[in-house]
Each structure stands twice: as structure tokens, then as C-alpha cells.
Amino acid sequence: MEQGRAWDDVHPYPSAGIRPDLRVPEQARGEHTHGEPAAPRTVRRHSVRGQVLDALRAALAGGELTPGEVYSAPALGARFGVSATPVREAMQRLAVEGAVEVVPNRGFRVSERGPRDLAELAEVRALVEVPVILRLARTVPAGGWCALRPLADATVAAAAAGDRAGYADSDRAFHRAVLGLSGNQQLVRVADDLHRRAQWPLVSGPSGRRADLLADASEHTALLDALIARDLTAVRSLVREHFDGVDV
Structure with a gap:
């Protein structure tokens, strides 16, 4: 995917019965960007952290999160229509798994692998x-x-x-x-x-x-x-x- 391009809707979540819009806006990255994202759909409050974790994992698998890029939890939370807390918790889980690295005061950097x-x-x-x-x-x-x-x-x-x-x-x-x-x-x-x-x-x-x-x-x-x-x-x-x- 070209850098700066928002991701397409990813797979549905049958257990929750919803399909949130999971595009990553450029504003979610820990750097200055341009362009206005489309109006986000909201994520239902039931099992929010699990839904966000699934969404982030799908984005990793789909190549929609760029290795080396920093993404901020508050901006991603705004995109999902939730607070930064479930996003941060999901990212912490991914950090334990080695998929991302914590960048103090900025967010989370996607791990670079070869x-x-x-x-x-x-x-x-x-x-x-x-x-x-x-x-x-x-x-x-x-x-x-x-x-x-x-x-x-x-x-x-x-x-x-x-x-x-x-x-x-x-x-x-x-x-x-x-x-x-x-x-x-x-x-x-x-x-x-x-x-x-x-x-x-x-x-x-x-x-x-x-x-x-x-x-x-x-x-x-x-x-x-x-x-x-x-x-x-x-x-x-x-x-x-x-x-x-x-x-x-």
C-alpha cells in the first residue's frame, strides 16, 4: 500500500455482528500529515478492546500498517469512535507479541521485519x-x-x-x-x-x-x-x- 493511503474496510466481525470502518487516517500517525479522512463509523461498546485488537491484527496481516510508522492511540481511537484506552490496551497486547514497539509520548511503531x-x-x-x-x-x-x-x-x-x-x-x-x-x-x-x-x-x-x-x-x-x-x-x-x- 502506498504510504499515506487509508486502508480499505477489513474483514467483518461475526461475533459482534458489526463491520466498523477501519481505515487508518493519516492523522493517526505520530507525525504531521495532510488530508481529511472520511467520517468514521462508530464501534459498538461491547467488547470494544477485542474488536480494536482484531482490527489492528487484520490491518497488520493486510499490510495496511506500515513497518517503521508510528501510530497514535488517541487518533486511532477517534477514528474508531472510542476512547484512546481500548486502542492503547490493544496496542500493548501487540507490543507483548512483538508486532509493535512502544514509542514514549508518541504512540506505537510497527516492528520492522525482514x-x-x-x-x-x-x-x-x-x-x-x-x-x-x-x-x-x-x-x-x-x-x-x-x-x-x-x-x-x-x-x-x-x-x-x-x-x-x-x-x-x-x-x-x-x-x-x-x-x-x-x-x-x-x-x-x-x-x-x-x-x-x-x-x-x-x-x-x-x-x-x-x-x-x-x-x-x-x-x-x-x-x-x-x-x-x-x-x-x-x-x-x-x-x-x-x-x-x-x-x-
Whole structure:
């Protein structure tokens, strides 16, 4: 996204039944900017902090928060129609996760990451997920895998639309469902946290180009087909490719 450009509406929040306008106005950044933002919609007071946290995470995944930029909580709060407090609390949570850094008296700077960070996360994710997927490939019946087809299709739909934030959500949902077949919820939580971190923007710019999203989504579909067919050789090859060529 070009610097200074407001972000498009991001994914809806089914649990809250609303879809707030989550564009980041240039006034939200901790620096002098120009231009008037559109009139914001308000965020309902129910679970405000959670909604703001979801919105900020979607913006990170969608590449709408620029690495190195400073964003102020009061200005973002005004944009969301809430006080600065839930925004600040959400940003503090993201700071603990490493997505942003606190800048005293200014706000929060989006962390700057490079390809090495992404490669390290891919390696850790592979160590966590791959053995489980290979084990499940031998034990889960075809019907269990068929039930995940709508989730794989959702990644394809988001990729075809070029919706990076929507793809990030559907991508994680698919992986959670696969790992959930293990019955180990601690594993699912750890893997999902690693996956979310892998979706943060790189300093070189958003990595989720439409062609890349489509290629990634097609791997979900191919993997599901192989799992249903109990083709363990294909499963091993596809998993290796999905995690950037890591040895399995």
C-alpha cells in the first residue's frame, strides 16, 4: 500500500455482528500529515478492546500498517469512535507479541521485519505442525478431511479477491482445523500464535500479492485432496512445499 493511503474496510466481525470502518487516517500517525479522512463509523461498546485488537491484527496481516510508522492511540481511537484506552490496551497486547514497539509520548511503531524473520518462523512452524499433519494423514478417515473442504475453499475465495486480511483469517482457520483433528488444543493455540506472527508485514512491503495468495491457497486444496486419498507421498511433498522447502 502506498504510504499515506487509508486502508480499505477489513474483514467483518461475526461475533459482534458489526463491520466498523477501519481505515487508518493519516492523522493517526505520530507525525504531521495532510488530508481529511472520511467520517468514521462508530464501534459498538461491547467488547470494544477485542474488536480494536482484531482490527489492528487484520490491518497488520493486510499490510495496511506500515513497518517503521508510528501510530497514535488517541487518533486511532477517534477514528474508531472510542476512547484512546481500548486502542492503547490493544496496542500493548501487540507490543507483548512483538508486532509493535512502544514509542514514549508518541504512540506505537510497527516492528520492522525482514525475510530472515519470516524464514525462522516458517522453520519453527514446520517443527510444530509437520509431524502432526503426517501423523494425522495416517489416522484420520477421509470423512474427517472432507469436512474441511469449505475452509480450503474460503482461502481460495479470499485469494481470488486479493483480500489479504481475509486470506490471513481463512488461512489460519484452515490450519487450526487441520491441527484440531489431533485433539490437542494447546498445540492449536501455539501453532496459531506462530502463524499470526508469520502474517505480520515485512519492511520490504506486503508479501501477499494476489498471485502469491492464489498459489498458497491452491496448496491447501492439493493437500486436502492428498489427505483424503491417503496419498502419503504427496502429503509429505506438499507439506514440505507449503513450509518453504523445509526437510520433513
